[in-house]
Amino acid sequence: MALLLKGGRVVDAAAGIDAVLDVVVRDGVIVGVGEDLTIEKGQTIECAEKVLLPGLADIHVHLREPGQEYKETIATGTRAAAHGGFTAVACMPNTKPIADSGSHVRFIVDRAAATAAVRVYPIGAITAGQAGEQLAEIGDMVAEGAVAFSDDGRGIASAGMARVAMDYIKRFGMAYVAHCEDVPLAAGGVVNEGVVSTRMGLPGQPAAAEEVMVAREIALAELTGCRLHLAHLSTAGSVVLVRDAKARGVSVTCEVTPHHLFLDEDAITTYDPNLKMNPPLRTAADREALVAGLLDGTIDAIATDHAPHAPHEKELEFELAPFGTTGLETALSLVNTHLIATGTLGWAEVSNLMCHGPRAALGLPEMRLEAGYPADITIVDPEARVEVTPEWFVSRSRNSAFTGQSLLGKASDVLVGGQWALRNGKVVGQ
Amino acid sequence: MLSSKHLMTMGDVSAEEIALILDTAESFSEVNQRRIKKLPTLRGRTVVNLFFEPSTRTRTSFEIAAKRLSADGVNFSASASATVKGETLRDTAKTLAAMSCDLVIVRHKYAGAPQMLAEAMDCSIVNGGDGVHEHPTQALLDLYTMRQALGKLEGLRVGIVGDVCHSRVAGSLVPALRKVGATPIIIGPPTLMPARPDVLGAEVAYDLDEVLPTLDVAYLLRVQFERAAQMPFPSNREYATLYGMNVARMVKLPSHAIVMHPGPMNRGVEISADVADSPRSVILGQVESGVAVRMAVMYLLLGGADSGAAA
Numbered sequence: 001m002a003l004l005l006k007g008g009r010v011v012d013a014a015a016g017i018d019a020v021l022d023v024v025v026r027d028g029v030i031v032g033v034g035e036d037l038t039i040e041k042g043q044t045i046e047c048a049e050k051v052l053l054p055g056l057a058d059i060h061v062h063l064r065e066p067g068q069e070y071k072e073t074i075a076t077g078t079r080a081a082a083h084g085g086f087t088a089v090a091c092m093p094n095t096k097p098i099a100d101s102g103s104h105v106r107f108i109v110d111r112a113a114a115t116a117a118v119r120v121y122p123i124g125a126i127t128a129g130q131a132g133e134q135l136a137e138i139g140d141m142v143a144e145g146a147v148a149f150s151d152d153g154r155g156i157a158s159a160g161m162a163r164v165a166m167d168y169i170k171r172f173g174m175a176y177v178a179h180c181e182d183v184p185l186a187a188g189g190v191v192n193e194g195v196v197s198t199r200m201g202l203p204g205q206p207a208a209a210e211e212v213m214v215a216r217e218i219a220l221a222e223l224t225g226c227r228l229h230l231a232h233l234s235t236a237g238s239v240v241l242v243r244d245a246k247a248r249g250v251s252v253t254c255e256v257t258p259h260h261l262f263l264d265e266d267a268i269t270t271y272d273p274n275l276k277m278n279p280p281l282r283t284a285a286d287r288e289a290l291v292a293g294l295l296d297g298t299i300d301a302i303a304t305d306h307a308p309h310a311p312h313e314k315e316l317e318f319e320l321a322p323f324g325t326t327g328l329e330t331a332l333s334l335v336n337t338h339l340i341a342t343g344t345l346g347w348a349e350v351s352n353l354m355c356h357g358p359r360a361a362l363g364l365p366e367m368r369l370e371a372g373y374p375a376d377i378t379i380v381d382p383e384a385r386v387e388v389t390p391e392w393f394v395s396r397s398r399n400s401a402f403t404g405q406s407l408l409g410k411a412s413d414v415l416v417g418g419q420w421a422l423r424n425g426k427v428v429g430q
Numbered sequence: 431m432l433s434s435k436h437l438m439t440m441g442d443v444s445a446e447e448i449a450l451i452l453d454t455a456e457s458f459s460e461v462n463q464r465r466i467k468k469l470p471t472l473r474g475r476t477v478v479n480l481f482f483e484p485s486t487r488t489r490t491s492f493e494i495a496a497k498r499l500s501a502d503g504v505n506f507s508a509s510a511s512a513t514v515k516g517e518t519l520r521d522t523a524k525t526l527a528a529m530s531c532d533l534v535i536v537r538h539k540y541a542g543a544p545q546m547l548a549e550a551m552d553c554s555i556v557n558g559g560d561g562v563h564e565h566p567t568q569a570l571l572d573l574y575t576m577r578q579a580l581g582k583l584e585g586l587r588v589g590i591v592g593d594v595c596h597s598r599v600a601g602s603l604v605p606a607l608r609k610v611g612a613t614p615i616i617i618g619p620p621t622l623m624p625a626r627p628d629v630l631g632a633e634v635a636y637d638l639d640e641v642l643p644t645l646d647v648a649y650l651l652r653v654q655f656e657r658a659a660q661m662p663f664p665s666n667r668e669y670a671t672l673y674g675m676n677v678a679r680m681v682k683l684p685s686h687a688i689v690m691h692p693g694p695m696n697r698g699v700e701i702s703a704d705v706a707d708s709p710r711s712v713i714l715g716q717v718e719s720g721v722a723v724r725m726a727v728m729y730l731l732l733g734g735a736d737s738g739a740a741a
Contacts, residue, residue, distance in 0.1 A: 187659050198626040201541040201563020201601050206625075271542030317519060317540035319561065 002026045002039040003418065008047025008379065011347040012054050012369040014356045018348055023052060025375040028418030032371055047379060050412060053351050054367040055087030055376025058328060059358040060152070060231055060255060060303035063089070063120070065111065067096025072308040072396045074108070075115040077328070080306070080395035082421035082428070084329040085411025087376040088119035089306075090362055093130070094153040100125035102140030109145045117421045117429065118414070119376070121147040121364055123177060126165045132156045135168055142172050148362045150177035152231055157183060159216055166226035175227040175253070175362055180213035180238070181205075181279065190319050192280045196265040202318060207235040207286070210279055214238045218245045221252055229361045230254035232305050234279040236289030243298045253361035255303040256290050258334045259325055259401050263287075267401075273314050273321035274401050277307070294345065294353060301358035304331050308397030325401040329393055332378075333386045334402065336409030340382065379413040384425075386410050394427055432730050436555045438544050439564045440606040448610055452574050454726035455719070461498065462722055472501035475732055476531040480522075480547075481558070482508040482538045487693060487717070488558055488568075492535050495724035501732075504531070519543060523550035532732055536560070554731045562596050562657065568692055569602035571723040573610060575716045576647055579688050584611035589641055590632070591617045591673055592651035592700050595624045596658065599692045600651060604630040617641055618673060621662035622653075638673050642682040649690045650675050650700045666699050676702040680710060688712050 003025040010021040010033060022037035023030060063077040072080075074091075081089050091108065093099035099108065105122045112120035124141035126149045128134045138149060149169055155178065156162045169176050189205025191197050197204025214230060218241060221228035230242065233254050245252050259277060264287045268275050275281060293299040307324025314321050335354070339345040345353075355378075359366055367376045386407040390398040414422035421428055432447050443451075461467055477496040481489050489505065496503035506526070517525075519538075526534060527550065535556045536544050541563035548555045559565040577583050588607055594600045594616045607614040608631040615633040616623065627634045635641045642648070653669065655661075663669045670676075675689060683689075689701075689711045697703050705711060 184659075193625045195626050195629050198624045198629040201561055201598065203562075204625055271545050312518070315518070315520060317538070317546065318542050319540040 002042030004037060004039045004042065004044040005047050005052060005377070005379070006044055008050040008052040009347070010052045010369050011351055013348040013351045014054070014366070015368045015370045017369065023369065023377070025415065025418050028375055030369065030371055030373050030375050033369055045413070049381070049383065051347055051380040051382055052369060053347065053378045053380060054355045054369050055416065056085050056332065056354040056378045057088040057090070057358045057364060058086045058304050058306065058331070059090040059301060059362050059364070061089045061091050061306040061328060062094065062308065062324070063091040064095060064308060066107065070310050073115070074111050074120060075117070076394070076396040077306070077308070078112070078116040078118045078120060079427045080326070080328045080393065082117045082414050083394040083411070085332040085378045085380065085414060085422070086118055086328060087367070087378060087414055087416045087421070088121065088364065090121040090123050090147060090364070092123055092150060092152045093125040098125050098130050100128050100130070100136035102137060102144045105141045105144040105146045117427065118416050121362070123148045123150050123152070125149065126151045126169070126176065127156065127161065130154060132158060132161055135165060138168060138172065142174065147364060148175040148177050148229065150179065150231065152177060152179045154183070155179040155181045155213060159220065162217065163220050163224060166220050166224040166228070170224055170226040173227070173363070175229040177229045177231055178213070178217045179231050180210045180217060180233070182209045182212050185209040185212065190276055190280065191268060192265045192282050194265070194283065196268050200268065200271070205280060207237055207282065210235050211237040211241065214241045218242070218250055218252060222250050225251065228252045232257050232260065232279060232303070233290070233299070234260045234282050234286060236286045239289045239293040239298055243293070246298065253300040254298070255301040255358065255361070256294070256299050257305045258302060258327055258331045261287065261290055261302070262334050262338050263401060271318040273316060273318055274325060274399050274403065276318055276321055276323055277305070277325055277401070278323035291344065300361050302331065302335065302353045303358060304328055308395055309399045310397060314399045324399065326393065326395050326397055326399055329395060330388060330400060330402045330407065332380065333407035333410045336380070336382055337407045341408055375415050375418040377415040378411055380409060381412040382409040384410050384412065431733065435731060436544070436548055437566050437727055437731065438548070438555065438557050440566050440569055440602045440609065443566070443609070445609045448570070448573065448606065451570055451723065451726050451730060452577060454730060455574055455722040458725040459719070459722035467498050468500060469498065470500045471729055472496070472499040472732055475501045475533065477501040477503050477533045477535070477728065478526060478531045479503065479505045480526070480534050480536045481505070482536070482543070483559070485537050488537060491717070491720040492558065492724050495721050495728060498721070499725055499728060501728065519546050520550050523547045527551040527553070533728060556727060556731065559598050561598065562601065563598055564602040565598040566602045567720070567724055567727060568599050569606040570727065571716055571720040572603055572649070572690065572692070573606055574719040574723050575690065575712055576688070578719070579712050579715070580646060580686065586612040586646040587615060587644055588612055588647040588649055589615045589617050589638070589645040590649045590651065591638060591675070593622045593653045594618055594651065595622050596654040597651050601630070603649070604632045615641060619663055639679065639682065642679060643684065645683060646687050647690055648675060648683060648687060652692070652694060652696055653699055670699055674700055674702060675705050677704050680705050680708065690716060692716070
């Protein structure tokens with residue numbers, strides 16, 4: 001079965017293209033990208049005014065299965081991913097129980113094969129139970145399909161433990177994904193320490209709680225030679241540390257979330273728990289430093305840290321509510337609204353930040369809009385309006401920091417291995 | 431009347447409204463000296479004391495204030511309520527709303543609880559202390575006490591000494607002092623200072639002895655050991671040596687200056703017994719003012735003016 005994607009703007013920094021072209025897909029594989037292509041039989045999709053990108057990957061999501069299926073499942077989370085224009089997600093191991101064994105990773109892989117709408121790459125825990133005391137069975141998890149390792153959600157307190165972990169993970173050539181938070185220094189803070197913590201009477205965590213751990217992880221990556229990927233960086237100081245480390249040739253990559261790029265602590269004027277995330281929203285100056293890091297290549301990836309929570313958990317006193325916002329469905333629209341439409345970034349840079357950069361950071365299969373690559377394609381309607389209402393979400397949870405916003409642009413169609421996961425804005429098989 | 435139906439934070443209250451509350455409290459304070467201490471002003475109105483944290487002084491003060499205005503007062507304390515069974519604050523609020531009360535005074539362990547209640551209920555809300563955020567009626571009664579003792583508020587220099595970062599009292603008192611033209615100076619070790627004192631509008635000093643001669647009010651805060659993750663100073667003894675108010679320090683204050691404390695006191699830590707019991711101390715005056723000020727707040731929030739003169 002052939003598919004002709006006709007007359008869209010095809011943008012792929014890795015393939016070095018940005019032109020109005022046709023794309024032909026056959027049997028799940030891209031077989032041609034060029035001008036005035038035709039097919040004898042099959043389906044032709046008119047793509048005028050659309051932008052075609054290589055399949056976007058979100059390398060930081062929480063799918064909650066197993067154990068917290070009332071928040072999200074592999075089925076619902078991957079449908080949310082398709083709705084947001086992603087063809088692949090990497091899911092964090094802090095499920096219940098923690099994904100810290102080969103059999104658990106096998107469960108995720110099998111469950112994804114049976115129920116997922118996009119590709120799912122499991123990230124295994126670094127330490128058993130994410131307790132930070134003893135290595136999890138990393139080799140077993142690699143054998144079952146884990147693509148990287150992380151104690152996301154808490155980090156590893158002991159530098160000695162972290163060093164052992166990096167040394168061991170290096171053996172498999174995979175990335176150690178760091179959640180950078182010095183817990184005693186963060187001191188139970190629920191917002192950034194500074195203006196908002198003072199004004200709102202909320203416990204704050206200082207930027208230094210992240211930065212001391214970023215510095216430690218970089219030093220350990222230099223010591224061990226392990227690939228280091230820094231999750232959800234939020235401060236100007238972290239960007240400086242990564243920029244310096246990259247200049248020294250350290251094997252380090254990093255990601256930022258849309259909420260740290262497009263919101264800052266000034267948004268917290270009421271006690272709305274949907275604005276409670278970890279790391280917390282920082283200052284406007286931090287936000288500007290993150291955007292500068294995107295522009296100069298210090299930051300490799302935009303990843304959402306999609307963290308679904310049920311209303312009964314989230315609608316509590318700010319200090320009691322769990323951390324996190326959903327992100328899969330709003331990320332691309334936010335990027336278009338705040339970076340593309342403003343002329344800050346072009347689509348080629350977005351193909352790097354949302355496809356090639358994140359894939360390279362975790363060593364996921366490369367996707368290009370070139371003959372011979374799998375047909376993982378994100379088709380964007382940059383002029384579409386998105387009114388972010390609770391009903392608009394496909395995710396099982398609605399705890400979005402962006403609810404109520406009016407955004408520009410969204411994915412209209414998503415192909416995963418030549419199969420539609422999103423068609424005309426509707427998730428297939430929802 | 432007040433512009434808001436709630437009293438959440440001192441940031442919401444204008445200087446004129448502060449003056450109105452204090453003047454109204456003054457007329458109520460006369461009632462509190464009578465043998466029959468009761469006015470019919472809020473007859474038929476229901477006032478709920480919703481206390482999620484143990485409190486004797488504040489709750490009793492509100493309770494007496496409500497009774498003196500003839501309101502029907504109800505105590506809803508967390509230990510005797512559904513919250514221990516896991517009910518959310520929102521559900522508690524809706525349950526109370528269904529019982530049609532007129533005013534809820536809420537004391538809660540977490541900042542923002544009064545705002546959550548206001549979203550779920552139609553009645554007036556008074557913040558009786560939320561986490562380490564604010565405690566506006568305490569600030570108002572402190573202003574009342576200062577005005578009574580010193581004859582004015584404008585131009586006063588008020589040293590707020592000690593555990594400022596864990597103090598909802600300071601959280602309300604600092605902005606309140608700014609509004610009335612006084613100068614708040616927060617004094618203590620950096621381990622007890624808020625992250626951004628400038629946001630509250632306070633000057634900062636680390637050396638109490640240097641500042642003492644310039645103060646009109648020395649306001650001592652209780653050290654809230656229970657809230658600190660790490661002990662913020664080496665020992666109580668060293669804290670008392672550097673920041674405790676004792677007689678030797680009291681004599682460094684100008685002769686007109688007063689000593690205040692929101693209670694309960696840690697005698698021997700932030701205040702010595704002889705200072706607490708000295709004539710310079712207006713600590714019991716603060717407690718007395720509390721009833722009149724809370725009567726004024728209830729009266730003004732519930733539109734008491736509709737039901738007759740204040741006193």
